[in-house]
Every structure is written in C-alpha cells, then in structure tokens.
Amino acid sequence: MKNIKNLSKVLVSCAALLLLAACRKEQAQSASQAGTPIERTDPLASWNDTxxxxxxxxxxxxxxxxxxxxxxxxxxxxxxxxxxxxxxxxxxxYFQLFFALDQVKALAPQHPEWKNKQPFKAVLENNMGDLMKQGKNGLLQIVGVSHSGMTTEEFNSNVRKWIDSARHPVKKKLxxxxxxxxxxxxxxxxxxxxxxxxxxxxxxxxxxxxxxxxxxxxxxxxxxxxxxxxxxxxxxxxxxxxxxxxxxxxxxxxxxxxxxxxxxxxxxxxxxxxxxxxxxxxxxxxxxxxxxxxxxxxxxxxxxxxxxxxxxxxxxxxxxxxxxxxxxxxxxxxxxxxxxxxxxx
CATH class of the missing domain: 3.40.50.1000 (HAD superfamily/HAD-like)
Structure with missing residues (x-):
C-alpha cells in the first residue's frame, strides 16, 4: 500500500510538471503570436555587453x-x-586577389611567355611591389585571365577548390x-x-x-x-x-x-x-x-x-x-x- 501511495505521489508530481511545461509552451506561443518572441539565449553571445x-x-x-x-x-x-x-x-x-594570383600560378605552365611579361612576371615571382606598380590595368589583366574564358560552372568549381584548400599567408588558416x-x-x-x-x-x-x-x-x-x-x-x-x-x-x-x-x-x-x-x-x-x-x-x-x-x-x-x-x-x-x-x- 505504501508503495502504491509513493507511486501516486510521483505520478501527481510528473503530471504537475507536464502541466507546467505545457502552460509555459502555450505562453511562449501566445507571446510569439502577439509579436513579442521570447529570447531564451543570448543571440549575440560573442559580443561583449557594450x-x-x-x-x-x-x-x-x-x-x-x-x-x-x-x-x-x-x-x-x-x-x-x-x-x-x-x-x-x-x-x-582582398582575398579575391589572392584567389586570382593563385589561379595565374596554376595556369602558368600553359603560358611560358608569362615568365618575362608583366604583370604575370611579378605574380610568378611573388613580387607584390612590382605587381602594384602595374596599376589598375595590370590588376585587370590578372582578373581577366583568372576569372574569364570559362563557363560559370567551371569558375564555380575553381573557386570551391580554392576556398576549401588555400591558406592565408599571415594567419595560416583557410x-x-x-x-x-x-x-x-x-x-x-x-x-x-x-x-x-x-x-x-x-x-x-x-x-x-x-x-x-x-x-x-x-x-x-x-x-x-x-x-x-x-x-x-x-x-x-x-x-x-x-x-x-x-x-x-x-x-x-x-x-x-x-x-x-x-x-x-x-x-x-x-x-x-x-x-x-x-x-x-x-x-x-x-x-x-x-x-x-x-x-x-x-x-x-x-x-x-x-x-x-x-x-x-x-x-x-x-x-x-x-x-x-x-x-x-x-x-x-x-x-x-x-x-x-x-x-x-
């Protein structure tokens, strides 16, 4: 009999907890429907409280x-x-420039003339100073050969391979x-x-x-x-x-x-x-x-x-x-x- 009474108490407690949970859920749904969603966690957890x-x-x-x-x-x-x-x-x-430079290097075996032709010569020699001297026209040439002359599917594949493997020269991370x-x-x-x-x-x-x-x-x-x-x-x-x-x-x-x-x-x-x-x-x-x-x-x-x-x-x-x-x-x-x-x- 004592065990039955204890079991009854447990069941009542469980029922009470379930009822409380249901009420809280209903309150949360009502609040959301009223246009005031409840914040249960910090949405900006990586921000200091400034x-x-x-x-x-x-x-x-x-x-x-x-x-x-x-x-x-x-x-x-x-x-x-x-x-x-x-x-x-x-x-x-800009990281897209690093992508363009890496693509030029990948294409270089098909263009032996680039070894003596700017702006490609500067890229192959990793000489950013000389590359910057080529100005806007030089950068446009780099972008032209690395971003065009292919289908969008081919370009997308090139970017995906690069973003999954290339590492930043300073941070050493992808x-x-x-x-x-x-x-x-x-x-x-x-x-x-x-x-x-x-x-x-x-x-x-x-x-x-x-x-x-x-x-x-x-x-x-x-x-x-x-x-x-x-x-x-x-x-x-x-x-x-x-x-x-x-x-x-x-x-x-x-x-x-x-x-x-x-x-x-x-x-x-x-x-x-x-x-x-x-x-x-x-x-x-x-x-x-x-x-x-x-x-x-x-x-x-x-x-x-x-x-x-x-x-x-x-x-x-x-x-x-x-x-x-x-x-x-x-x-x-x-x-x-x-x-x-x-x-x-």
Whole structure:
C-alpha cells in the first residue's frame, strides 16, 4: 500500500510538471503570436555587453514587435551587409586577389611567355611591389585571365577548390575560417527575426556565390556584387554561360545603392559595412522611412586581427568614420565589443 501511495505521489508530481511545461509552451506561443518572441539565449553571445550590442538587440526587438509604433512588416525587413572587412577579413589584400594570383600560378605552365611579361612576371615571382606598380590595368589583366574564358560552372568549381584548400599567408588558416563569429551571430539573429539578409559587396558576385551559403547561411541568390560581362552559349544543346573579361558593373561606393535598387528593389532598414566604399549604402539605408540601423565594423584589434582605418589602402575608413559619428551610427569596435574574432573550432 505504501508503495502504491509513493507511486501516486510521483505520478501527481510528473503530471504537475507536464502541466507546467505545457502552460509555459502555450505562453511562449501566445507571446510569439502577439509579436513579442521570447529570447531564451543570448543571440549575440560573442559580443561583449557594450552599448553597440544593446543597441542592436533593442532595435531588432523594437521593429519586430507588432505592438511597437516602429514595427516593420516582414516584407520590408531588408538587411544588407558588405563582405570584405565586414563578414570576413581583408588584409593585407582582398582575398579575391589572392584567389586570382593563385589561379595565374596554376595556369602558368600553359603560358611560358608569362615568365618575362608583366604583370604575370611579378605574380610568378611573388613580387607584390612590382605587381602594384602595374596599376589598375595590370590588376585587370590578372582578373581577366583568372576569372574569364570559362563557363560559370567551371569558375564555380575553381573557386570551391580554392576556398576549401588555400591558406592565408599571415594567419595560416583557410580563408573561409577567417570569417567573423560576431557577425555570423548578427546575420542569424536577423534571419531568425524574419529579415531577408543580402550581401552587397564590391567583390565579384560569382566568386562569392560559390561559398557564401556554407560560410554565412546566406544563399547565392541573395548575393549582389561586381560582375564581369558574359554571354550565352547554346553549345550544341548544352547551354552554358561563358564569362568574359570585360567589367559589366562595379558594385562599390555609389554603385551599391544602385545595385540594391536594381537587384533587390527595396530600400534596406539595416546596413553593415566597414569602409568608405560602404558609405553610400549606409546613407541610402538611413533615408528609409522605417526606423533603421547603420553599423560600421571598426578594425581596432592589431593582435587578434588588424588595426586600420583612415590611411589604409585596403578597407579605408575616413569619410565614413566622420559622418558616422556625426549621425550617431553604431561602430562595432573589434577590440572592445567582440569577445572573439574568428569561429573557435
């Protein structure tokens, strides 16, 4: 009899716990339906609890709360992120340039004349000083031979092989490992709150599309970037798109708002960048009638990453630094705002 009574008590306790759990689940569902989702964990765990983190969370909660006067309908929740220096590192040169140089080296056996012909001679000799002396025309030649004369499928395969194997000359890590953990969390937080997140970058659109979904969880069709010319080839019943060497569109500076209007069709409410090349994109976002948020990633950590801004030839942040402070935009200071830089294995 005593055992039966004890068993009854256990069953009653279990029933009470199940009822409590059901009530909490119902409360959570009610709160979500009311437009106030419950935060069970820290969505920005790799950020220190500084002002910028608090401002980001407060903004996202506010504009996704259906009871708030600042509520933004789901269809208008557009967020845009630069790539180089915003989602992954960009020093000492943009990573796409390293890809182009490696492709030239891979093609060199087919072009013995390159040993004595600039800018290829400088590439094969690893002489970055001489390469920079070739100027814009020299770099365009490098891009031309490494990014064109092939189908988009062939190019995508080349990028995939490189991103899975090539290592950064300073950090000695795969390039795809040099992505920013705090920004990954921010992208995910926005996506969880039903923002549609786009990459809008000066980098090559085909180069980024090969790996952005794996790295950031941003699908290829939500990537906007600079484009080369291309042509359609029916190829005896096997259609393909062939990449050509001519520049079609440069998605940088004033080009970014133009590309957003052309390819996205809606003005963003959230924008993140790190350089003067992103200034016009942030200005465009700041002009939205909805409550908006502008974020600059400020490279201040010379130990864990790099420290640079106004005088850097790569990722120069000068006018944007001044204008952002005047307009009270947010700055994510790598040294003070981020607990970690890169994802920890």
């Amino acid at each position: 002002k910028v983190k608090k401002d980001i969370i407060a903004y996202i909660k506010d504009v996704t709360d259906s009871k708030s006067p600042n509520f933004i309908p789901v269809q208008d929740r557009i967020a845009v992120f630069d790539n180089d220096g915003t989602l992954w590192s960009e020093q000492p040169f 390039y795809k490992e040099l992505i920013y953990q705090p920004m990954l969390e921010l992208v995910k937080y926005l996506q969880d709150r039903e923002f549609k997140v786009f990459i809008v970058s000066g980098g090559g659109i085909d180069f980024m599309r090969a790996w952005t979904e794996e790295a950031y969880g941003i699908p290829s069709y939500q990537v906007v970037g600079s484009t080369l010319q291309a042509r359609y080839d029916y190829n005896n019943g096997k259609p393909s798109i062939v990449k050509l060497p001519g520049l079609d569109f440069n998605d940088d500076r004033e080009g970014k708002p133009v590309a957003i209007e052309k390819y996205i069709g809606k003005k963003p409410v959230f924008a993140a960048g790190n350089s003067d090349g992103d200034l016009q994109m942030l200005q465009w976002t700041a002009s939205n009638k909805y409550k908006n948020f502008e974020l600059y990633v400020h490279h201040t950590d010379s130990v864990r990453e790099w420290a640079y801004d106004r005088k850097s030839p790569v990722g120069n942040l000068d006018k944007g630094l001044d204008e952002g402070k005047v307009k009270n935009w947010s700055f994510a200071d790598m040294k003070t705002d981020w607990k970690v830089i890169y994802p920890e294995k």
